[in-house]
Amino acid sequence: MFPHDPTKRQSLLQFAAALGVLLTGSHVSDTPALKQPFASSEKREKADPTLLHRFENLLLESWTLLNCNQFPLAERLLMSFLPSLLAFPVEEKMARLASIGLRLQSVLAHHRLDLSQKLTVCQQAVTFAQHGHDHTILAAALVELANAYEFHGDVAKSLLTLQEALTVAPHTTPLIQSRIYSNNAVLLAQTGRKREAEWYIQYAQEIFPDTPHQDPRSVFADSSVYTLAYHAGLVALALGKLHQVSDAFTLYQQRPAQGTMPERLRLEIWNGHSKAAIQMNELEHYAALLTDSLSSAQMLGSKKRYQEAVVIFQQELPSTWRKHALLREVAATYGLQRGTL
Template structure:
């Protein structure tokens, strides 16, 4: 995951009119003096590899008459004006001059993307990322959307249309833009996102290969849709409160998911004075809608693909807006972005709780910085933004865990707690604290849990029973690790008593990622800490494991499987140990989780130590050969 707090010093836009935006806003025309060719000098430097170019080459590129005697002085003047345009207080010049050794050539150099962001380099980065994701079996749609949002901002180098120095560069970028737009249109058509496909094709000439074919495909699909059952349209007034979605039975699954997406997107686009109500309503409606459809299906394989497409569509919802915000260098409008982020975060929770970690990795970092910006600014919407930012960092913490990056996981969990406090909501804060307490297991720091619980007691009574149960079951593990058996058993009792009879019907069930699987996972860990492997095994096998409960997230089910392997070793059951390790490795590979894979490998190493020289254990080594 990229550093979500990175912020370049200067931003340069080359799609459309050339714009430079620094900490104080856009650089005015006056800063360029009477030398507009200084902008051409900037473009020329950005066009070169590593943004470095020799003085002699720059003379050839940007000077009207390179053979003139005063050409050196002319270039020096352009360099001076460019330095002024890129000037930032309390920092050295962003335009660096390197003089060659013993009279060698002079070079000019600009900093990289982290300091001087340029839309063309960001566009190429997203376009290349889309190719890599497609080759690796990932989802290229988020990268394609981000690339297209940048390249559709205007004609590339529009002020240099007739310049020879950039003709080849313009052709290269135009070709990449066409490739991105065509691929985005094809993928959008496949997923039923016809308006997005039309938008991608609208910026291409009809003579570009493939454009007319795709436009005809869109027309055919629209005609087929009109001939079939009419699509549910929701006419909601601007200030209407979010409404629950009632889906009639008997609809095709694709239609049901399409209706759900349309409903949520409609609510997410609302401009309401009550943004907090809209955001919470969007999340509740999406959860309820998904559960309603899931209950109508009897064969999981029937709905896996349309369900995934629906979630991906909603997860990507804020990206077009955030790309526009980055391109225009304006602050995000809370009324527009917060409901869209609410829908996306709920979709991300569902994707994380499934087997779609990579899809969330490609989406969340693109809009979380904008949520953080709104959450840190005093406004009527600050608490709503803080609540959503807290959720975002909880998801980021989960993703870091599965990359096996424990320091990053703890850092994101701490930020989640910070924004949870800022939200003023006991449930959001409790969820964040539970996430932070969970980091203590991997760092083997039970005292961290005990300290966190002391702070949580002040607001825990106001939290939902589901979240309260989650905190107490982690507390039980911490007591077991510090040899406080009675306190551990008491905390387990409180956790079980607080746990709802139907947790999946709770409003915060998805965000909590907390069903019977989670409860029994930590209960089993507690019993292992108390040296009660029989009770631990009963906890692990009760829910999840090799035969999973449908409400148990896959990442948690696999964690239970790996703990079952450790418990089977303690019970001296070789065949059961082997079965659990095999299941854990297979699941970790499908999930794409380094953490779950490492857990299975650790169980394998402990099995080798428990049964040295045992052939059945030795054969497991093949599972870990790359």
């Protein structure tokens, strides 16, 4: 598959560099790591199909770099062409690609904890998806917007957005349907709607395809068995089913192999395991998970995953555990203090 072909990857990077010169008058190396969407004010003629195909390849490569744990490269490549793509007149193909690119930009912004930008970009991704008249792309954009609302603390808007995603779910692929249902399950469980949560997480598992990579847009979907496992674990935790938590967080092990797990998803699951370890009074296990999560998040460059681990330490850790030598050592190493990030 071409995303892993070094020759084609180099060709794409060279094309991105040339595109930056031709359309924006600057070289990729001069482009800031992140720009606001719609940065180019000059509107151009409608993009021809060949150029849109090249944009699509660049988007595929950008998402692949994200999943290969190369955040800076993914963002650098994305922002070398996304402003130029957004400068073209809006038509269906362009709008679909723009939505996919903006959604990736929102994911990268979130890992930098730029939540304000994430929300804005997610809203724009939904708008472009609506112009693109593609149910699958719209559903994916709505799921990411729901995530943005949730992390802003607006659970009501998050649920409403997921309800909108549910209305288009029957017209999307099973891969996206599963993500919609599992996201709904988590929020429903956390808001006390137990029976609905159980139904949605069960259906999300049943509908998830055994061969998701056969979906031609699986890279763009940002839906995986690893995210499904994370959501299943969170639902079990929220419903107090501690005996099911371990199997839920590791359900990907019972599925056909689906490639290397992206580090951002592994750490997400690890932070879920940390919550479970606290509830099951497994101090030593929690200490090991916390150490791995903090050090790995730093190496990955994800402030989001680091913050998640710190918040669990601050808000969920039993006060008696703080005196334990293992956790005192971790706290001293990483400067963890209750109430601060």
